[in-house]
Amino acid sequence: MYSRTMLKVRTLSNNLKMYGSTSSNFVNVSVNDKSGVAIVTMQREPVNSLNLELITQLKTALSDLERNKCRGMILTSASKSVFSAGLDIMEMYKPNQERVRNFWLSLQDLWMTLYGCSYPSVAAINGHSPAGGCLLSMSCEYRIMLPNFTIGLNETKLGIIAPSWFVATMKNTIGFRKAEMALTLGFLFTTEEALKVGLIDEVASSKEDAIAKADKFIGQFAKIPPQPRTISKLMLRSKDIETLRKTKEQDLQAFLQVVNDPKTQKGLELYLESLKQRKA
Numbered sequence: 350m351y352s353r354t355m356l357k358v359r360t361l362s363n364n365l366k367m368y369g370s371t372s373s374n375f376v377n378v379s380v381n382d383k384s385g386v387a388i389v390t391m392q393r394e395p396v397n398s399l400n401l402e403l404i405t406q407l408k409t410a411l412s413d414l415e416r417n418k419c420r421g422m423i424l425t426s427a428s429k430s431v432f433s434a435g436l437d438i439m440e441m442y443k444p445n446q447e448r449v450r451n452f453w454l455s456l457q458d459l460w461m462t463l464y465g466c467s468y469p470s471v472a473a474i475n476g477h478s479p480a481g482g483c484l485l486s487m488s489c490e491y492r493i494m495l496p497n498f499t500i501g502l503n504e505t506k507l508g509i510i511a512p513s514w515f516v517a518t519m520k521n522t523i524g525f526r527k528a529e530m531a532l533t534l535g536f537l538f539t540t541e542e543a544l545k546v547g548l549i550d551e552v553a554s555s556k557e558d559a560i561a562k563a564d565k566f567i568g569q570f571a572k573i574p575p576q577p578r579t580i581s582k583l584m585l586r587s588k589d590i591e592t593l594r595k596t597k598e599q600d601l602q603a604f605l606q607v608v609n610d611p612k613t614q615k616g617l618e619l620y621l622e623s624l625k626q627r628k629a
């Protein structure tokens with residue numbers, strides 16, 4: 350039913366080529382011919398960490414879906430155990446200044462595109478979803494997660510602060526009090542805990558079940574006129590999108606200041622080592 354790559358994801362744009370990147374395909378888009386619902390699959394092994402290329406390709410895919418008036422979008426992962434490990438730490442460790450700037454601006458763009466898309470959006474969370482992975486999930490309208498994984502904004506545990514738009518997205522998803530607790534603790538919720546707190550909406554037994562549930566959620570909108578649907582969604586979401594749009598440069602400068610701080614660089618080095626040692 351879902352035909353692979355019916356909507357072609359454009360490869361890297363010219364401005365990325367100057368960094369010598371190869372145009373690997375980190376995003377697959379397949380569209381159900383009957384329902385018009387698209388499945389957007391992140392496929393950057395091993396953990397879908399969000400580097401500049403994955404972020405750019407996701408943004409392109411979502412914008413293409415908008416232009417093609419898709420009926421709904423399901424965001425998921427090709428991995429069996431990780432939805433997304435969040436931002437690629439290698440983009441922030443000893444960064445090339447022009448690339449890290451582009452990285453952050455592209456992340457801002459991706460968030461504004463996903464959070465404000467007109468079509469219904471569902472995250473089929475088929476693996477762990479910390480930090481930036483949680484942001485992507487929360488930016489969708491509905492979340493379905495598989496058991497025995499974790500999700501949350503764990504930034505404070507890493508000694509860093511989630512940007513204000515990450516915080517706003519969490520507050521809008523689970524409410525002020527629960528967001529305050531979760532953010533200050535850097536709490537990673539298990540699937541069951543996430544369901545209880547309202548961070549996810551349903552638990553699925555498998556990826557196929559998650560996709561079926563997502564299709565069912567999106568199917569409800571078949572009877573709702575699209576324009577009032579979109580306007581209602583944007584009445585709730587546009588304030589935070591506009592806030593970031595107006596403060597993009599300020600937000601970028603704050604990020605660059607943190608990233609370029611030698612203490613952050615030392616922290617990143619230790620964190621990368623700890624990730625590697627967990628395996629040993």
Ligand SMILES: CCCCC/C=C\CCC/C=C/CC(=O)SCCNC(=O)CCNC(=O)[C@H](O)C(C)(C)COP(=O)(O)OP(=O)(O)OC[C@H]1O[C@@H](n2cnc3c(N)ncnc32)[C@H](O)[C@@H]1OP(=O)(O)O
Nearest residue numbers: 396398434435436437438439477479480481509607624625
């Ligand atoms: C973090 C400091 C940022 C400094 C900048 C300052 C402020 C502004 C930015 C603030 C916002 C930040 C949001 C973020 O998203 S930060 C990223 C936070 N992410 C995490 O903490 C997740 C870390 N990863 C994990 O916990 C696990 O990898 C896992 C997702 C649970 C999956 O576990 P598992 O399946 O066991 O896989 P491995 O751990 O063995 O990983 C395989 C491989 O991938 C590397 N890796 C994992 N996560 C990342 C990542 N986020 N970025 C880059 N690389 C990652 C890991 O090191 C392994 O590599 P090797 O195979 O080479 O050992």
